[in-house]
Amino acid sequence: AQTVTQSQPEMSVQEAETVTLSCTYDTSESDYYLFWYKQPPSRQMILVIRQEAYKQQNATENRFSVNFQKAAKSFSLKISDSQLGDAAMYFCAYRKTQGGSEKLVFGKGTKLTVNP
Amino acid sequence: DAMVIQNPRYQVTQFGKPVTLSCSQTLNHNVMYWYQQKSSQAPKLLFHYYDKDFNNEADTPDNFQSRRPNTSFCFLDIRSPGLGDAAMYLCATSSRGLTYEQYFGPGTRLTVT
Numbered sequence: 001a002q003t004v005t006q007s008q009p010e011m012s013v014q015e016a017e018t019v020t021l022s023c024t025y026d027t028s029e030s031d032y033y034l035f036w037y038k039q040p041p042s043r044q045m046i047l048v049i050r051q052e053a054y055k056q057q058n059a060t061e062n063r064f065s066v067n068f069q070k071a072a073k074s075f076s077l078k079i080s081d082s083q084l085g086d087a088a089m090y091f092c093a094y095r096k097t098q099g100g101s102e103k104l105v106f107g108k109g110t111k112l113t114v115n116p
Numbered sequence: 117d118a119m120v121i122q123n124p125r126y127q128v129t130q131f132g133k134p135v136t137l138s139c140s141q142t143l144n145h146n147v148m149y150w151y152q153q154k155s156s157q158a159p160k161l162l163f164h165y166y167d168k169d170f171n172n173e174a175d176t177p178d179n180f181q182s183r184r185p186n187t188s189f190c191f192l193d194i195r196s197p198g199l200g201d202a203a204m205y206l207c208a209t210s211s212r213g214l215t216y217e218q219y220f221g222p223g224t225r226l227t228v229t
Contacts, residue, residue, distance in 0.1 A: 033216050045159075045206065045220040091158060095216050101171050102147070102216055106158035 002027045002096050006107035013082045014115050020067075021077045021110045023092030029053075033095040035104070036066070036077045040088040048090070051075060079112075087114045119143070120221035122207050128227045129197050137192040137224045139207030148190040149218065150182060151206040159206055165190060166212065194226075202228045 013019035036048040051059045092107040129135040151159035163172045165184045181193045208218040
């Protein structure tokens with residue numbers, strides 16, 4: 001069964017600095033998608049970044065980038081030049097295909113605090 | 117802007133009184149999901165529709181049901197809410213065959229008194 005583990009329940013970072021959130025997953029599939037979602041307090045969950053497993057190049061979206069290590073089944077998120085608006089819960093997710101349907105398997109989340 | 121809309125944003129119901137939460141989308145996505153999210157936890161998938169095909173998660177209580185009358189709308193019915201059903205309920209959509217990412221609505225926070 002696919003599982004997603006986020007080992008850091010909480011992280012904090014100083015504004016303008018860099019922080020890395022960890023995520024590991026377990027799967028027997030060779031092709032899959034991984035996602036990082038951001039959920040600010042009392043606001044909706046939005047996609048931060050997506051990685052397709054068959055692509056060796058790490059995905060990048062502005063200040064957000066991932067370190068995807070397929071063999072190690074690791075998918076960490078790096079936030080550069082952290083801003084106050086980055087404070088949120090961050091969920092790592094694996095796209096699972098089951099019976100023709102696609103579902104997301106979420107990690108338990110990491111609460112990121114950004115200190116001014 | 118294309119989006120996922122959930123109404124109401126806050127819902128208070130009494131113990132045992134049926135309640136319906138609604139979700140609509142302008143994305144024309146063929147898959148719609150309902151999640152339950154309790155405080156500081158990951159979203160838990162309750163069920164989803166692929167077009168009109170309903171897919172229930174094995175551990176979703178019978179108390180929770182869903183309807184999807186058309187592509188744009190999906191409803192979550194809680195037949196007899198208990199105190200343990202108080203949570204944020206998230207609706208999400210995706211378009212199968214494309215990027216597979218899910219687009220989430222803002223959620224409905226359900227309080228059971």
